[in-house]
Amino acid sequence: MKKKCFMVVVVALAVSFLMGAPFCYSAEPIKIAGIFALTGRAAHIGTSQRDAVILAIDDVNQKGGINGRMLEMVMGDTESNPTKAVMALKKVLESQDVVAIIGPTLTGTAMAMRGFIEKEKIPTFMHSGGDVILKAPLDKKDPNSMPKWTFKSPYKAADAMGKICQYMSKHGIKNIGFLYSNEGFGKDGLRNVMVQAPKYGVTVAAQEAFQPRDIDITAQLTRINAKNVDGIIAWTVGPAMGIIAKNIKQLGIKAPLFECHGAGDPIFWKVAGEAGEGVMMPSTKIVVGDQLPDTDVQKKKIIDYVKAYNEKFKHEPGTMVAYGADAAFIVIEAIKKAGPDRAKIRDAIENTKGYVGMSGIYNISPQDHNGLSMKDIVMIKATKGSWKLLE
Amino acid sequence: MDFSQQIAQYIVTGLTIGAIYAIVAMGFNIIHNATGIVNFAQCEFISLGGMFMYSLVVLFKVNLIISFFISMAGVALIGALIEIGPIRHARSKEIIVLIFLTIGLSEVLRGTAQEVWGTDNVGVPAFSGENPIHLLGGATIVPQHIWIFAITVLVMLMLHYFFKKTLMGKAMRATAVNRRAAALVGISVNRITLFSFAFSGALGAVAGIIIAPISTTSYDTGIMLGLKGFAAAILGGYGNFAGAILGGVILGLLESLGAGLVSSQYKDAIAFFILLLVLFLKPTGIMGYGEAERV
Incomplete structure (x- = not known):
């Protein structure tokens, strides 16, 4: 009886190894964290930005992923609250190995997360409106301690x-x-x-x-x-x-x-x-895509994206969907270029030049971690x- | 716009907002008088009233008047269920325990509302259009302000009649004065408590419904109104009905005049400073007489 049991286990192990393992290996996804205000006072912004990022990731995965590896988002909810934002971030980072972070939604939550992100050295593309997340030094006593790993997609x-x-x-x-x-x-x-x-x-x-x-x-x-x-x-x-x-x-x-x-x-x-x-x-131009002159380089991209957004979520995107989409696409481009390595992804994001997004044309540089200007x-x-x- | 016109506008605004605070304060008072507790789920009654109204009028296209009464009855039922369920079956009848229970219940109601309706603010159509009406003295209002005022006055009159003339109302007042004595003369204290929760539910719903066309409504819109109503109740004298009206109107006027004449940045600070001042000078509130007589 004992012997029989043992045999069953061995066979089961062998089968699972032969079938499962290679399959698992090829499908090992690249993980990015998405931290949004899914509840609380900014929930209407956070949820639509989450949708925007989901759409971008679906787009990449349908085209076969990045070098055959699928992209996967691990989500966290800031509850529109700075303290909860840091807790959500830590929870995600402890359980998963992510190469980059997208979000959060509100400036307050972004400021709370920023210090931790810089310490952990994870490239992060934020959606928050306030310029202070890029402008304020990390250490109040050292005016040169500017954020290195933090970027933001909304214009200033x-x-x-x-x-x-x-x-x-x-x-x-x-x-x-x-x-x-x-x-x-x-x-x-x-x-x-x-x-x-x-x-x-x-x-x-x-x-x-x-x-x-x-x-x-x-x-x-x-x-x-x-x-x-x-x-x-x-x-x-x-x-x-x-x-x-x-x-x-x-x-x-x-x-x-x-x-x-x-x-x-x-x-x-x-x-x-x-x-x-x-x-x-x-x-952003995303809410008036069809009214743009045909000479506008963003027009086609915006119309295609809005169509896909409409089909998937059954409602029109708001202006802030553009920030979610741009952050996601720029990060994805960087992963494509640099591979799943945090430091290399950061450098690739910082070297994004002339990227045509929904919110405008991004020219990111070490001095400007946003890259948009007033003409966008x-x-x-x-x-x-x-x-x-x-x- | 000259200065007297501005003042007129501040006063009219203050009175309308004050009317809402007064209704909310009334809801707090009724439960307090019947049970001695502060019912923090009152905030949720306001939100639910607004959201029921939104669902019926906007989503299901039900007639406005019918929606009004269904929403009111719906929230009254929720109020009654709260009493029949958790409040009546609480192991401990300590006031402080019951108050914490209402805080928990309010979280449950708010969470459920968030799951049902989502987090967006939504509008409810005004009862009779939005064309501005010019008053004597230069103030301008919209028809909804008249509705708010009329409904508040009507509710107050009805409450007055109920508590002074009907047997049920008298029984509620008797319970407020002395629960044990009321029970001894054959008043069912359980029924009175049940009624008070249903009543408060209905009142909270009315506040939520009539303000919704002006302020829009959401699953948590009642928190701020509830707190202000609570402050109004304390200002007037907790448990005192005339005090609730007075407290509501004073708070509304203070906010509006404070924002208009002094500083909009410290609007709430001004109102609450006066509240503290009153409580320092007269801890029972403007109309309060202390514990012996709460009605």
Whole structure:
């Protein structure tokens, strides 16, 4: 009896070795980590960026992977919370051997993860809006300790603000009110507008704050309106985007409303409804792909990608899907070039030149870990549940 | 827009927001009076009211008025289930244990809502359009503000009638004053508690429903409103109904006038500073008389 058992085990082992092992070997996937805000206040951004990355990875795998090896994403959820972000990252890194990281979504979570990433030396392409993740030294005492392994795909917030101010001055808007949510992103916007507006001859006549969860912002708007402004910029993502648009209609304020570069998302129409009509904002070209001139080098790429996105997820992508897609494609290109080696992938990302993405044309260098410029940004206008390209 | 117009606008805004806070505060008070606990699941009643309304009106295209009452009844039922289930069967009847239980329940409800509806904020159509109405004095409102005001006043009047004139209402007040004595004279304290949870559920839902067209709604929209309503209840005197109205209106006005006249950045800080000041001077709240009489 004992002997029989032994034989069965030996045969089973032999069979599994002969059949399973070579199969396993050829399919050993290359792993990358995807850390997104899948829940919490930025969940609508995080989930669509996750979808964007999934689409990019599917695309590569359908074409046979990288040198015959499939790509696999190991996911972590930051819960839109800096502490939870670091925990999610550590959990992924302890259980899996990843060659690169994509994400996270929010600037706060990115800042929390940055130090750890630099210490572990893993190339990371972030989606967070704030420029501070590239600009702030890692060690406060050493101004030269710049991040080496951290990159970000969204264009710089300062450029987005500059684009609005440029548009305003071109259209005779000189005297504006600035409305910002009283947290990291909004305050970053306030600092930027104070630098950018004077460059284009625009005066910030009033600046008012609100809480991200406020249900009524008429008091602030009344105060701004009393200054007789001829344009209003609102710097926030989330329900307040819609509340501000509604409150402006309610108060009968005629000054045009501009919102931030995160507003060009289907969620804008959900929160603003009809009041959203006519609101202008800077955006990536992904939401107005079919309106681009044929000479635009990004046009074909964007249209193809949006079509694939639509087919897979059954809804239109928002402006921030572009950041997820670009981060994923650039990292994938780097892995193709450098192989599954963290340091070589980092170098390959840093040498990305003239890459035509959804958000613009990336020219990454050791000095600029973002690589986009102001000319990659377009101004769009909310029109009938969709977006119209202005310039 | 001259200064008097601005002031008028701040006051009208403050009153509307205050009305919402008052309804929420009322929900806290009813459960407190029946059981002595603070029900933190009240926040979730607000979110659920808004989300039920969204599902019925936007997703299932049900008539607005019918949706209003179904949402209200739905949340009232959830309130009742909370009482019949966990609250009634809790091993310990210590107040602090029950309060923690409601915190847990609120997490469960919020998590479930997140799974059902996702995390996006969604809009609900206004009850009768969004064309601005110009008031005397230069303030502008939308029709929804009138609805909020009218419904709040109606709810308050109905509550007043219920607690002062009906047997059930009197029984609830008796329980509030002294549970044991109420039980001794034949009032079913269990039934009163059940009723208070269903009632609070309905009130929370009303707040969530009437504010949704203005603020949009999501699975966790009630957290902020719930906290402000809680603050209003404390400001007015916890457990006191007239206090809830007063507390709500004062808090709403403070926020709006604070943002308009002093600084929008410290809007909440100003409101809560006044709240602390009142509690220093009169720890039972503006209308509170201490523990002996809570109604």
